[in-house]
Amino acid sequence: MSSSIRTEVRRGDALYPAQLLRLERPPEVLYCIGDPSLLVPGLAVVGSRRQTPYGSQCCALLAGWASRHGVAIISGAAVGCDQSAHRAALESGGRTVAVLGCGADVDYPPSARGLLEDLRQDHLVVSELPWGTPPARWTFPERNRIIAGLAAALLVVEASVPSGTFSTADHALQAGTEVLAVPGSILSPQSRGTNQLIRDGASVIADLDDLAVCLARCGLLSTAEQDVQTHARDPSTDAERALAAGPMLLEDLAAHLGVPVQEAAHAVARLELEGAVRRGMDGRYAFVAGLGGR
Template sequence: MTALERHEIALGDPRYPQQLLRVERPPAVLYCIGDTSLLAPGLAVVGSRRQTPYGRECTALLAGRAARSGVVIISGAAVGCDQSAHRAAIDCGGRTVAVLGCGADLDYPPSARALLRTMRRGHLVVSELPWGAPPARWTFPERNRIIAGLAAALLVVEASLPSGTFSTADHALHAGTEVLAVPGSILSPLSRGTNRLIRDGAGVIAEEADLDLALSRCGLLETAQPRGHGHEIPRALSPLETILAASPLTVDEVAAELACSVPDALKTLALLELQGSVRRSADGRYRYAGGEAGR
């Protein structure tokens, strides 16, 4: 397959992903640029465009973990969570699929230009819209059903109330795709949607082990092949871990570095403490825990 080869995969084509037949109105044609072998069930990761530092850390942690296990990461290339999920997969040597609300040959949104050009060369960009079709308000809710249909599981990292993310979750439920959600503070507007999903029965992803169990339950870890070099693949450091590796900081200093509130900084630190990559010292400063992060 050449670098930017275009594919038009119609219903009935052996390459057409069978899992898409579960959605309402399966696309008549998929317009694809990239590696069409990635049209296999994967993990869809979606969330808010107004991503918080907590949401960014969770997305990098969880999408990266799944991608390192060989699970294909599916999202929509939108600003915020979507782009973070794609980059987490790419940064750890994993594979990722972007489903667009415009032609697969267009760089939209503009902030995703470099990301999409990378994905067309080593990953996959997909749309049900013909080449050159411009984005419109109605195309994005329609795009969401394809994201949900391609996935064996859907992970919602952050969502407000109301949120377009619920459109994707509804399509996932209709298609029989398992819905997972990351819990958050009841004081955070961007956690109200995920907390509501959990209340309504979504699987709780409160730590990496929860994700592993969910992926195994969906059959994704059974079929996935680990990505990267060697048998033990350390995950990439998150932005906060990189900062703390350079110098221990107080929570106020962490908030200043991340340009967020102290409560948001505390939530992000708590997540990293749970995974064992950050420790709080007796002097109140937070320190990177070194090699323990890769366990």
């Protein structure tokens, strides 16, 4: 295992990933920090920077499961979904690759500093931009193209339209990478993009079985490994069922259940403690399938 070693992998080198050649403009040089042997086909997990509790939970569930089954998780270290995916891979003891829109030695976004340090130590941070290049507006769509190129399959967890995540899906289609999408509420702006991808032909990931089948089809998983475990918790109370359909404000939940707000507050506070429900940044409560905390 390497630690923070810098490598420049050129087109034609043995380590240069063949799958990148499917891109219209494959990068000439890949600037890597970490273990360059991780430049193998993997599962790219991308999604909205403005992720909902639903998005972060799906990320943890799906990226975590794939990672436990030996699939490298590729993402962009961006705030929100990307970081959730990297963290899920780290927590499940898998391997993960961050593709940056700046030099591989630059900490961007600043909130990812600690995460990137970890990745440079034991995993891989890669960029086509020379050392020290600062991030710029146009570098991110280019970065998205490399994510799409490196991966054997692209999993879109949440995306609004139009968005950077959506552009990654476009690159994936051009490169012939299979696109998988997590369906979401038709009322949630963060799921509009994924629902649209599904309408346009992306594979639906409605449970772990779906993911296993798709990963096997892309050659990331041998069929023998498909021992799928079910969710830790299904919604059992009325409150959970209501919140599972979409995040809600406390007062709306109380109105839906037809109980006083205080009673709904008690129920939700208890579910929060059980880890079944979480309050998002916008103050809404969401059902998070009892998979545990953040």
